Amino acid sequence: MALPKTSQKFNASINAFTIGTGDQTVTLGGENVLPFYTFDAPIENAPKIGVEISDRGMENNVPGIRDYYAGAEDFRELARRASAIPGVDFVAFSLDAADPNGEDRSVEECAEECRQVAEGTDLPLVIIGSKGIEKNEVLFDRIADALAGRNVLLMSAKEENYKTIAASAGLAYNQKIGAESAVDINLAKQLNVVISQMGVKPTSIAMNVGAAAAGYGFEYVVSTMERVKMAALSQNDNMLQMPIVTPVASEAWNVKEALVSEEDIPEWGPMEERGIEMEIVTAAACLASGSNAVILRHPASIAAISEMIRELV
Amino acid sequence: MALKGLDIFKLTPKTNCKKCGVPTCMAFSMKVAQGSLPLEKCPFITDEVKDQLSEATAPPMKTIKVGEHSLGGETVLERHEKTFVSKTLYAMKVSAAFDDAKNDDILAKVPAVDYDRIGERMYCEFVFVEAADGENNRFLDLVKKAAALDRDLILSCTDPNLAKEALALCTGKNVILIGANAGNYEAMNAAANTAKVVLGVSGQSLEELHDTVASLEKIGNKNLILNTTGASVKDAFRNTVEVRRGALKGGDRTFGYPSLVDVAALSHGDAHMEAAYASLFTAKYGSIVVLTEMDYAKALPLYGLRQNIFTDPQKPMKVDPGIYPLNGADENSICMITVDFALTYFIVSGEIERSGVPVNLLISDAGGYSVLTAWAAGKFSASSIAKFIADYNIEDKIKNRILVLPGKVAVLKGEVQEKLPNWQVLVGTNEAVEIIRFLKDMQN
Numbered sequence: 001m002a003l004p005k006t007s008q009k010f011n012a013s014i015n016a017f018t019i020g021t022g023d024q025t026v027t028l029g030g031e032n033v034l035p036f037y038t039f040d041a042p043i044e045n046a047p048k049i050g051v052e053i054s055d056r057g058m059e060n061n062v063p064g065i066r067d068y069y070a071g072a073e074d075f076r077e078l079a080r081r082a083s084a085i086p087g088v089d090f091v092a093f094s095l096d097a098a099d100p101n102g103e104d105r106s107v108e109e110c111a112e113e114c115r116q117v118a119e120g121t122d123l124p125l126v127i128i129g130s131k132g133i134e135k136n137e138v139l140f141d142r143i144a145d146a147l148a149g150r151n152v153l154l155m156s157a158k159e160e161n162y163k164t165i166a167a168s169a170g171l172a173y174n175q176k177i178g179a180e181s182a183v184d185i186n187l188a189k190q191l192n193v194v195i196s197q198m199g200v201k202p203t204s205i206a207m208n209v210g211a212a213a214a215g216y217g218f219e220y221v222v223s224t225m226e227r228v229k230m231a232a233l234s235q236n237d238n239m240l241q242m243p244i245v246t247p248v249a250s251e252a253w254n255v256k257e258a259l260v261s262e263e264d265i266p267e268w269g270p271m272e273e274r275g276i277e278m279e280i281v282t283a284a285a286c287l288a289s290g291s292n293a294v295i296l297r298h299p300a301s302i303a304a305i306s307e308m309i310r311e312l313v
Numbered sequence: 314m315a316l317k318g319l320d321i322f323k324l325t326p327k328t329n330c331k332k333c334g335v336p337t338c339m340a341f342s343m344k345v346a347q348g349s350l351p352l353e354k355c356p357f358i359t360d361e362v363k364d365q366l367s368e369a370t371a372p373p374m375k376t377i378k379v380g381e382h383s384l385g386g387e388t389v390l391e392r393h394e395k396t397f398v399s400k401t402l403y404a405m406k407v408s409a410a411f412d413d414a415k416n417d418d419i420l421a422k423v424p425a426v427d428y429d430r431i432g433e434r435m436y437c438e439f440v441f442v443e444a445a446d447g448e449n450n451r452f453l454d455l456v457k458k459a460a461a462l463d464r465d466l467i468l469s470c471t472d473p474n475l476a477k478e479a480l481a482l483c484t485g486k487n488v489i490l491i492g493a494n495a496g497n498y499e500a501m502n503a504a505a506n507t508a509k510v511v512l513g514v515s516g517q518s519l520e521e522l523h524d525t526v527a528s529l530e531k532i533g534n535k536n537l538i539l540n541t542t543g544a545s546v547k548d549a550f551r552n553t554v555e556v557r558r559g560a561l562k563g564g565d566r567t568f569g570y571p572s573l574v575d576v577a578a579l580s581h582g583d584a585h586m587e588a589a590y591a592s593l594f595t596a597k598y599g600s601i602v603v604l605t606e607m608d609y610a611k612a613l614p615l616y617g618l619r620q621n622i623f624t625d626p627q628k629p630m631k632v633d634p635g636i637y638p639l640n641g642a643d644e645n646s647i648c649m650i651t652v653d654f655a656l657t658y659f660i661v662s663g664e665i666e667r668s669g670v671p672v673n674l675l676i677s678d679a680g681g682y683s684v685l686t687a688w689a690a691g692k693f694s695a696s697s698i699a700k701f702i703a704d705y706n707i708e709d710k711i712k713n714r715i716l717v718l719p720g721k722v723a724v725l726k727g728e729v730q731e732k733l734p735n736w737q738v739l740v741g742t743n744e745a746v747e748i749i750r751f752l753k754d755m756q757n
Contacts, residue, residue, distance in 0.1 A: 003523055004563025006555070039551045101750060131746070214592070215430075215617015217656040219624055222596065223393040230391070256663055257613040267425070273610040277588045281614035284592035285622075304585035308593070311546040 009033055009041040012236035014229075014292065015203050016045065017243045019090065019153050019176055020124025026089045028206065028292040029243035034229060035290055036312045046313035047287050048089040049306055050126055050295040051082045052249045055097045055105065055113050061253075062272040065298055075113050079120030085299050087306025090124040092155075092295045093117045094250070098130035098139060107138050111146040118147055125152040126178075126295070128247060137164040144169035155245070156180030156208050159187070162195050170200040178245060183210035183220035185227045185240070192239045205242045206292075213251040213258075214282045221246075225290030243292035252279040253297060276300050284308060318346040324366065326357040374560045374569040377538060379511055380465050380487030382438060384538065384600045385571035390561055392622060399571070400623035401595045403615070404439035404467055404603045406577045407455050409448035416455060419606060423462055426612045431630055431655050435616040437464065437607045439489075441575075442479075444470035449478075456482050467491060467513070467573075467601070473500035480508040489513055489601075491540055491573065495525050502534050513573060515540040519555055526567050538600070539568070542575040546590060549574055550597070557598040571600030578603075587611070595619050629681035630655035635705060637662060642671035647715040647755075648707070649741060650698060652679035652687045664748040670756060673711055677701040684719045695728035702733060717741040 014029035026048050033040040035047075058069040058078065068085075072078045075093075082091050093114060097105040114127060127143055129136040140154045141164070155178035157165040162179070169175045179195055181187040188209045196202055209228060212218045225244060231237040252258060258275035260268065268274060279301040283294045287309070296302050322342035333354040335341040344350040352358055352366060376386030382402055389395045405423050407416040420440070427436040440459040444452040452470065456479045459466055465487040468479050476490055491513025493501035498514070505512035514529065514537055516522025522539060529537060541552035553572050560569035574594045580586035587604050588611050594602050595618055604611070624630055631653045638646070639662060651661050653676050665672050677698060679687035687693035698718075702708065716736045718725060720743035730738040742751045 003519060003555070004559040004565035004568070006558045006563040008558075036550060037554065038547070039555070101747075213617075214614040215621060216659050218618055218621040219392065219626070222622060223391070223626075226391045227393055254663075256666065257617075259667070268609045268613070270610075274613060276585065277610040278614040280585055280588045281592040281611075281618055284589040285596045285618055288593050288596040300585060304583075304589045307586060308546070308589045312550060 007040045008037060010233035012233050012238075012241065014232060014243055015241045017176070017203060017206055017292075019126070019151055021149065021151050022122075024122045024124060025151075026124045028245070029241075032233060034233070035288055038313060043313050045292075046309050047291065048293040049087055049302055049309070050090045050092040050245075050293060051085055051088045051302060052092045052094055052128070052247070052295050052297045053078050053082045053117070054094045055110065061297070062275055064272055064276070064300060068299055075116035076120035079117040083121040083123045085302055087302045088123070089293070090126055091117065091121050092126040092128055092247070094128040095130045095139065098132070098135065100130065100132035100135050102131075107135075107142050110139055111142040114143045115146050118150055125150060126155060126245070127152055128155050128250075128295075133158060133160050137161050137168075140165050141168040144173035144175045147175070148173055150175075152176065153178055153206060153245070155206075155247070157191070157195065159191060162191060163198065166195045166198040166200050170195070170204060171198070174204075176204050176206060178206050178208055179242070180208040181210060183212075183217075183224045185209075185224055185231065188224070188228060189231075189237070189239050192242060196239065202238060202242065206245045207242045208245055208247065211246050211248060211251050211286070212282075213255045213278060214285060215257075216251070216255060218282070218285065221286065222289045225286070229290045244290055245293045245295070246283075246286045246291040247295040248279060248283045248286060249295055249297035252282045280304050318343040321345050321352075321366065324358065324362045325355060328357075330357075332356055371566070372569075373564060373566065374557075374571075375535065375537075377511055377536060377571050379489055382465065382487075385569075387557070387561065390558060393626065396625045396627070397623050399600065400619055401599055402438040402601050403591070403607055404441040404601055405437050405607055406441040406443060406575070406603050406605050407459065408443035408445060409452040409455060410443065410445035413451075416458075420458055420462065422606060422608065423464060426607055426609055430616060430620060431632055433616075433620055435612060435620075437612075439467050439601065439603075440464045441467040441469060441577075441603045444468075444472070444475060444479075444492075449475055453479060453482065460486055465489075467603070469513075471497055471501075473497055473504050476501060476504045477507070480504060480510065483508075489538055489573075491515065491538065493525065493529065495521050498525050498529055499532065502529055502532060505536075506534070511536050511538055513538040513540050515542075519552055522552070522556075523567055526570070530567065537570045539570050539572050540575070541572045541599075542578060546579050549579055550593065553594060553598045572598060573601040573603065574599040575603040577605040584611070588615070591615055592618060596622060631681035632658045632676055634676050634678040634701065636707070636710060637674040637676060638671075639665045639674055640669055640671045642673045644710065644712045646671040646673050646711075647713050647717065648673045648675050648711060649717040650675040650677060650701075651719050652677065652682060652684050652693050654679070654681050654683045654687070657683055660745045661748065664745045665752070668749040668752040670752040672752070673713075675701070675705075675707065675716075684721045688722050688725075693722065695725050695732050698725070698729055699732040708735070715739060720744075720747075 013032035016030035018027045031043045097103040153176040179191045232240040325338040377384045467489045471492040488510040493514045543549040556568045559565045576590040679693040723740045
């Protein structure tokens, strides 16, 4: 008896989206099948992995991360070490200290740090903005200028601040824009529409459709990603064909499972291992649901996820 | 798949004899199709036709029962289309090919992970016992040890005689016997039938798996599980997706069975790869996922993932209402109140824990809705809050009289204050991420 023919090779495809310059570029998307469905059609650009480093340095991390960066004196060295981790495709610099409700580091300082990171690595760059929605407008403007010509991805523009960010970083400096929405396909589409209407090319936009750690409302992440991919591929919705970039590290390392010490709950075992597995399980599920790239922190998680991608694509 | 009246009509005698109580065979067929009359009302329908019809009306994927567990029975490929019904179950693997120390270590760890997460028991449901060439006695010994544990069993062997011996050691246990293939399926089927256990089928290729399942169905066994583990992760992923998709999208009932993926075999002893692949096959169509070890590091994220993916989209996840003392809070610590939506609870309690400030988190019964939804539905109101404080004897249990409301329901402040005159009612933050700062500011 013949096998049922159920191939899901679609006529539409996800946009090919490139960051970086010269021979150090990374391209996300381009596929016309569901995640890892290489048996339906070849996937030219395998999902990619970014390594997250923070403007606070890496000392406030578990030993496996802290030790890896130990002795790094400046952001150049931090970036150089980050890009040397096997399996890393791009470096994501997170401006945690810029948070206006926290340290509120100045825009000039942040721009200078970004410049140093760019000097430390040739890999493509992603800049993860602060928690301050208004501050990011100025921050991204200055950083887009400081990193002119590097073709970086700025994450993220939201409903409240996309206008300034699209106009300056997107149009004036020709950088790539990350459009961030919170686990809702309609909001994701709406944001892509309005950013495009400002003149930013759809192929210059990537999406962060929302992230969560496994166990923390992750069903919304799965369903949003699956619906976005279905609409993009089966209905050829070109306002949802942007590739998805998911910052996993900031979610995975901030839940109880990764933060509670072994002394507090001895049966849970070593804290570092819990954080690594949380990062791996969350990243694998994101990739299976539709992420074209994940941003991770621990070298061990990066090793595992890059092996998984190699095995599957 | 709904059967049309016309399809049923073709199977009736078309004599309009009225013995069924309906004037014509056509009218009878329409009523059967609607479900308002049972097919048995027609005395001329043969058993053969009945089977044919029940086959046609059967769901695309069978539900296979193993003890108290259900596997399969899915109707959609993506959870948002309707809901997934049977969650992925996990097994820990011992093997006659492993050394004794390793097997003993794994068996000892089986009961270690067993906890409750939002009303669901999280534990490793199965022990998977694998045979190896020339190691029959060690295999039987392992079966004995595994059977002594309070877990269901999966026995993996391809020798029907050995299978019989092993099954004889498992009386009273719920067992899946896997190892039927193109070469041995008749004898394995006999062994499974005698012991009344579910049979697992493997194939060198999808085609071979399909043919073997078809052969087993022909000799009457429809109590099956498909081993979709391939030589590589890529093969396993393809097999698992094609089997599920073939059944649900291709309408091929031969593939309409639950799947088993031996992730342990695919990750070559690497715990991190096991976690990655277990996550992959929990997200995509693994009914049973086999690992060498389920420790807390793996269990916490995997069971959380599973609970999320297999939650019914129409039924919000709820935590039990009550007092949750955080950071060593006691009767003198302040109270913060919110709703019983599990996600709200997790995020709010997580932020409070990170602040390090002792807080009694009060979870009120709000139907499992988020703050604004519950407020809009009248399930989180001044009266419901006052009722909660009274019903749970909060005033007896806690001496502190500061009550913080979620910022999103700031409008309730006046009314709550009126109903709870002994309390100092404060308005908290709009977003959970601001809680740490809010609590720190309050302390100063």
